[in-house]
Amino acid sequence: MSARGFEATNAATGNGPLGLVTRLALRAYSLRWVALPPLVGISMFALIVGAVIAAPREAVEGEVQRLFYIHVPSAIAAYGAFFVVFVCSIALLWKRDMRWDAVARSAAGVGVLFTGFALATGAIWGRPIWGVYWTWDARLTSTLILFLLYSGYLLARSVAEPSDEQAARFGAVFAIIAFADIPIIQMSVRWWRTLHPQPIVFDPTPSLPGEMLIVLGIGFIAITLLATWLIVLRAETESLTLRAQELRARLDRREERGMGRS
Amino acid sequence: MDHLEYLFAGFAVFWAGLFVYLLWLQMRLRTLQRELEQLQERLEEEQPATAPREVAAPAEGPTSARTAERGV
Numbered sequence: 135m136s137a138r139g140f141e142a143t144n145a146a147t148g149n150g151p152l153g154l155v156t157r158l159a160l161r162a163y164s165l166r167w168v169a170l171p172p173l174v175g176i177s178m179f180a181l182i183v184g185a186v187i188a189a190p191r192e193a194v195e196g197e198v199q200r201l202f203y204i205h206v207p208s209a210i211a212a213y214g215a216f217f218v219v220f221v222c223s224i225a226l227l228w229k230r231d232m233r234w235d236a237v238a239r240s241a242a243g244v245g246v247l248f249t250g251f252a253l254a255t256g257a258i259w260g261r262p263i264w265g266v267y268w269t270w271d272a273r274l275t276s277t278l279i280l281f282l283l284y285s286g287y288l289l290a291r292s293v294a295e296p297s298d299e300q301a302a303r304f305g306a307v308f309a310i311i312a313f314a315d316i317p318i319i320q321m322s323v324r325w326w327r328t329l330h331p332q333p334i335v336f337d338p339t340p341s342l343p344g345e346m347l348i349v350l351g352i353g354f355i356a357i358t359l360l361a362t363w364l365i366v367l368r369a370e371t372e373s374l375t376l377r378a379q380e381l382r383a384r385l386d387r388r389e390e391r392g393m394g395r396s
Numbered sequence: 397m398d399h400l401e402y403l404f405a406g407f408a409v410f411w412a413g414l415f416v417y418l419l420w421l422q423m424r425l426r427t428l429q430r431e432l433e434q435l436q437e438r439l440e441e442e443q444p445a446t447a448p449r450e451v452a453a454p455a456e457g458p459t460s461a462r463t464a465e466r467g468v
Contacts, residue, residue: 371421
């Protein structure tokens with residue numbers, strides 16, 4: 135979404151609470167190139183130090199448990215990215231503005247990347263603890279389905295032209311339906327008997343020691359900032375792609391007019 | 397018991413994946429920027445001298461900012 139788009143929204147929302155929130159969002163968005171890269175760098179450095187040095191060694195699993203600090207935040211960042219796809223897809227169907235589609239595609243790419251990280255780090259962690267890289271466990275299988283669903287969405291959108299409105303609308307409907315997999319993933323460890331541990335963080339009484347919770351919190355902040363930065367970068371490429379397409383169309387129209395005169 | 401090789405492999409997969417993704421994004425941004433500059437030049441070349449100039453609004457972001465600085 136371009137700043138001009140937000141400015142238009144700002145003008146439309148006026149001075150109410152929504153207008154204030156929009157203005158704050160616009161202000162934060164305008165600082166993205168200045169604020170995000172150093173924030174990502176500092177928080178990722180803090181995450182490495184926290185995960186590798188500061189966090190205590192887990193008594194049962196040993197050092198390999200430190201993968202937890204990138205595995206869980208990667209999964210949460212993926213959920214966040216897919217939530218952005220969900221919201222942008224609804225906005226696209228409602229407003230018929232193709233900028234929402236560009237943001238949805240950007241967020242879907244980043245969501246697939248972080249789902250891939252969660253699956254890969256989970257498999258590597260699972261090998262010494264469970265004895266296998268992969269098992270058709272409910273949590274793992276539903277996460278793999280999420281990865282395949284959004285990979286399919288990206289593949290279908292990449293086959294169509296970025297400005298193809300009908301393809302964008304079909305993609306939006308697909309992305310909204312695919313989002314239903316996330317609550318299934320979250321509830322899978324409660325609904326079925328699984329190898330994957332029960333939630334220990336988003337539990338009313340977290341069973342993690344304080345130091346581990348702090349490092350995990352840093353992990354959430356660092357990886358969420360990283361995912362946000364990647365979505366912004368990806369949205370920039372989408373906006374340039376649309377711009378190039380617009381210029382090509384303008385050149386084609388001019389050449390056609392020139393040929394018509396001659 | 398500690399399985400340090402798996403810990404190393406997990407972190408390596410994460411960082412390598414991130415590095416490759418950033419490299420791919422950077423290459424895509426650079427290609428698009430170059431393409432935009434070429435298209436803009438072609439548009440300006442084909443513009444009749446008397447006709448009002450069609451000035452394309454620069455897209456947002458660091459690449460387009462650089463494009464704007466060069467006066468393209």
